[in-house]
Every structure is written in C-alpha cells, then in structure tokens.
Amino acid sequence: MKSRERLWNKRGVLVDLDGTLYRGETPLPGAPEWLARVRRRARVLFLTNNSARPPAEVAARLRRMGFEADEDEVLTSAQVAARFVREAYGAVSTLVLGEKGLWEAVRREGLPAFGPGEIEPESVAVVLQGIHRRCTYADLSEAGLAVRAGARYVLTNPDRALPTERGLMPGAGALAAFIEAASGVRPVTVGKPESPMVEQALHLLNLPKDEVVMVGDNLETDIAAGNRAGVDTVLVLTGYSRAEDADSGIAKPDWILRNLSQWFA
Ligand SMILES: [Mg+2]
Numbered sequence: 250m251k252s253r254e255r256l257w258n259k260r261g262v263l264v265d266l267d268g269t270l271y272r273g274e275t276p277l278p279g280a281p282e283w284l285a286r287v288r289r290r291a292r293v294l295f296l297t298n299n300s301a302r303p304p305a306e307v308a309a310r311l312r313r314m315g316f317e318a319d320e321d322e323v324l325t326s327a328q329v330a331a332r333f334v335r336e337a338y339g340a341v342s343t344l345v346l347g348e349k350g351l352w353e354a355v356r357r358e359g360l361p362a363f364g365p366g367e368i369e370p371e372s373v374a375v376v377l378q379g380i381h382r383r384c385t386y387a388d389l390s391e392a393g394l395a396v397r398a399g400a401r402y403v404l405t406n407p408d409r410a411l412p413t414e415r416g417l418m419p420g421a422g423a424l425a426a427f428i429e430a431a432s433g434v435r436p437v438t439v440g441k442p443e444s445p446m447v448e449q450a451l452h453l454l455n456l457p458k459d460e461v462v463m464v465g466d467n468l469e470t471d472i473a474a475g476n477r478a479g480v481d482t483v484l485v486l487t488g489y490s491r492a493e494d495a496d497s498g499i500a501k502p503d504w505i506l507r508n509l510s511q512w513f514a
Contacts, residue, residue: 265465268488300379326440341374393431406440442473
C-alpha cells in the first residue's frame with residue numbers, strides 16, 4: 250500500500266458510481282460526507298460506463314441521493330465514445346445504435362449521425378454502439394452490414410450484464426457480441442476497463458497522472474482502467490469485488506478500503 254498522505258494530497262478524484270457511492274437508489278453510508286470532504290482539496294469527476302443517461306440526468310440522480318454533483322463533473326462512456334470518434338476519425342458519417350445519452354453525445358460532438366435504416370451500410374464510416382434496449386434484429390443487421398462493408402466499430406462499454414431488479418439483463422457488451430459474431434470484427438471499446446475514459450478525464454481535469462486517483466468497487470473495470478491509464482487506484486469493498494479478489498492478479502489497487510469513510514482514517 251502507498252502512503253495515506255499520498256492519497257490525501259490528490260488534486261483530482263475519478264469516482265465510479267454504483268457500488269462506490271450508492272447501491273440501487275440508496276447512498277452508501279458515509280459516501281456523501283466523503284465526497285464533501287474530498288472536494289475541499291480535489292476536483293471530482295464521476296465516471297460511468299452507462300451510455301443511456303445524459304450527464305444532466307446522472308448529476309440530478311446523484312443530487313437526489315444527497316451528493317453534490319454538477320453535470321459538468323459527469324463523464325459517461327457515451328461522451329467518451331463520441332469524442333473518441335471525432336478525434337480519431339473526424340466528423341464522419343456515424344451509424345448510432347443507442348439511447349438518449351449516446352444521441353445527445355454525438356450531437357454535442359457535431360458528428361453527422363444516423364439511425365439504422367437512415368443510411369446505406371456502404372456509406373457508414375463509423376458504427377457507434379452502446380446499450381440499446383429497444384434494438385431489433387434489423388438494427389443489429391444494419392450495424393453488421395456496415396462493419397462488414399468497412400466501417401469502424403466503436404463500443405461505449407464492454408459490460409455484458411446489466412444488474413436490474415429482475416436480475417442480470419443483456420448489456421451493451423452482449424449486443425456487441427451479436428454484431429461481432431455477425432461481422433467478424435471486434436469493436437474498439439472506450440469505457441472501463443479500457444483507458445480512453447480515464448485519459449479523457451485526465452485531459453478534462455488538466456492534471457498530471459500522479460495527482461489523480463481512480464476510486465471504484467470493481468477490480469475488472471475501475472481498477473484495471475486506472476492501471477492501464479497509469480493513475481493510482483483505490484478499491485472500495487462496498488460493491489462488486491471482494492478483498493480476496495485483490496490477490497487474483499486481475500488488477501492492482503494501490504489502496505483497499507472497506508468503505509469510503511476509511512479514506513481519511
Ligand atoms: Mg461500480
């Protein structure tokens with residue numbers, strides 16, 4: 250473990266949401282107080298792989314649960330993906346398979362965006378896909394045909410399962426597995442555990458890597474993303490990963506905390 254002073258001196262904190270700040274609709278004990286105290290010294294960005302909700306909705310939901318949160322402090326996989334497309338490929342014709350958050354993000358980036366059926370597969374430069382809970386066989390076929398015809402394929406986040414009240418539902422990664430099977434092409438993924446999300450967060454905060462820390466409950470996504478981007482990481486044991494998982498070698502957290510109240514202890 251690195252020193253606690255090193256953690257307290259961070260000037261940027263990248264925070265995962267579910268399992269880190271809240272569970273379902275309930276804030277985790279001590280989490281709102283932790284956030285308020287962290288803000289005295291550091292700037293905060295909320296990082297979420299969820300591509301369905303626009304940042305304003307994510308921030309409003311956090312405020313309802315008692316967290317101070319501004320929409321400018323939210324970075325979703327949809328925003329990261331849309332910016333990634335513009336920076337890597339330019340403002341090119343983009344076939345969008347996704348929900349409100351992804352459509353809002355592509356519009357903000359000024360990408361010429363089309364839904365399935367609005368553009369010929371051969372004219373598509375990029376297929377951009379996130380979670381899309383109303384997507385049909387025809388929609389997925391358009392994406393597969395476009396990728397087969399040479400379009401780049403960008404995925405917001407690789408999560409195959411989405412926890413809901415009914416159990417695990419298919420996530421963006423499950424739809425991607427369908428398109429991948431149909432096209433034979435693997436997508437470029439921008440959300441956690443890949444590094445583009447953390448890299449864009451560093452750019453937004455305009456801080457060097459060693460002044461920033463990533464905190465999350467999932468070794469395979471949050472901690473792995475921090476490791477890959479080269480920032481320090483904190484694993485909190487209030488969600489997905491267990492203490493014994495930390496020795497599995499999946500990813501290497503710099504600090505492990507039972508909960509966020511331990512941050513300043
Ligand atoms: Mg989480």
